[in-house]
Amino acid sequence: MNGEFIPAERGVISVRSHGFSYGTGCFEGIRGYWNEQEQQVYLFRLREHYERLLRSCKILRIELPYSVEDLIEISLELVRRNEQKGDVYLRPVAYKGDEVIGVRLNNLTDHFILTSEPMGNYVDLGGMRCGVSSWRRIDDNAIPARAKITGSYVNAAFAKTEALQNGFDEAIMLTHDGHVSEGSAENIFLIINGELVTPSPSENILLGITRDTVIQLAERELGIKTRERSIDRTELYIADEIFLCGTGAQIAPVVSVDHNPVGKGETGPISKQLQDLYFDVVRGKHDFYRDQWCAAAYSKVAQMK
Template sequence: MLYMNGEYIPAERGYISVRTHGFAYGTGVFEGIRGYWNTDQKQIYLFRLREHYERLLRSCKIMRISLPYTVESLIESSVELVRRNEQHQDVYLRPVAYKADEIIGVRLHGLKDDYILTSEPMGNYVEIGGLRCGVSSWRRIDDNAIPARAKICGSYVNAAFAKTEAIQNGFDEAIMLNHEGHVSEGSAENIFLFQNGELITPAPSENILLGITRDTVMQLAKNELGINVRERQIDRTELYTADEILLCGTGAQIAPVVEVDHNPVGTGAVGPIGQKLQDLYFDIVRGRNSKYQDWCTPVYAEVASQR
């Protein structure tokens, strides 16, 4: 089952025409939202649901997409969809808002806007026990070309080029530079370097997506590990001298990097900071850390009432 334009319908009815504007031109925006199954509590927790939908509506604003939904109604439909699908495992929700007219012509104005939400089982998107990365020859797309702070469907072609190049070159994942040659992101993940006792991450001006998992890592590093986090420009060679490197995102979760361009990161194994952040993260998203329960939206009411 999925949710489409205000209705819960069987998944096989959730289709669009091949002439749809969003399909032909990439004129849509999306989110990726994870839900984590807690076996002991028989509960799914949807992680930072509110922040994801706040970002979706900001992306819509950039793309001139108008939806008849509030953040609250989007949250409610997400919980209800997982319930109706009777899912009892880790899940991935993908809300997509897109230009729905069946016309030829590139523009954003004067077009109908539609919305689809799906929910399906999902495990790890990338290896979380140690990634081997290569710096991509493809540069991160600039905010003045396609805004990086919005999750625009068409812009992910940029990530696809980098990811395929990395895989075909024998790596697990890509690290992308911006047009000035500074470190920007992974193919679809934010990046952190740990060196000289602090976490360093590219600033918003480096053509990054303002990631929700990125914000989570920053808060956990500061509040739980007492580590200073600094946003600044990062040069490529710093990747080769860092003590630890982490990629993070809703799909990637928290994924330590153990090698860049065939150079070992630190000792060449998952480091202590990455391991601590990963352990904290998985406790929180599965609802096992009451301090961060506001980040976790329970799906099934019988457990929610006990919290």
């Protein structure tokens, strides 16, 4: 927290802080995966997550005294200090820390905190039942969706709560133009005629790290290209397969939308292939992607000790 490693119980902020009162902060969610055979925690795509965090900071006029390289090393050190030997979830948060009243972004003090804790699956990976939400996705000209702004997740909370209370597992949100945007906190992919289709960045989506991972894996490993375009609501009802993805959700197949079965109403073959491939990659079991995307928390010297 602000340059110091401290016990979790000391990692608190004032109830009068600007970030708490007005949601003037941004964050990332980063997963680390335990490889039992290698006795190693691999933090997945750290660099890309911190590059996005700094872009979010720029939108919120937050200046951190850290480079991407600094943030990577701090993250690895935190996992080592916690002696974590299992799947973990890191949450870096940059926020306005002043205890003042008044809505603005300028002339405020910027704070930073990073936590690391055990975490398993965030959603059901065996097949999710989704409903199209009555809540619209926030617009870039209101609260930019390309930034992970803490206050903006109230939008997601409205949609997720409505979905749960209506008997669904997750919400699918539309833009104000009625096009498919994303889940409450996940990007979405449809499989139509053997091709991956996903909303374009202009549909008020978060430019997801997992989304980018899926696009690259699908093309490189399965020979399937992705089409980024506007998607109408009714395409959700005729798609061969659908899955949601994100750092928290990972790759979660969707088996129904608004009580309409997706395909045969079960996890489809392409979704299953991508899901299996993804979990091999994030646990460092694929040599090429381990070198490209996985940061090892424990050195061989540390493991020997």
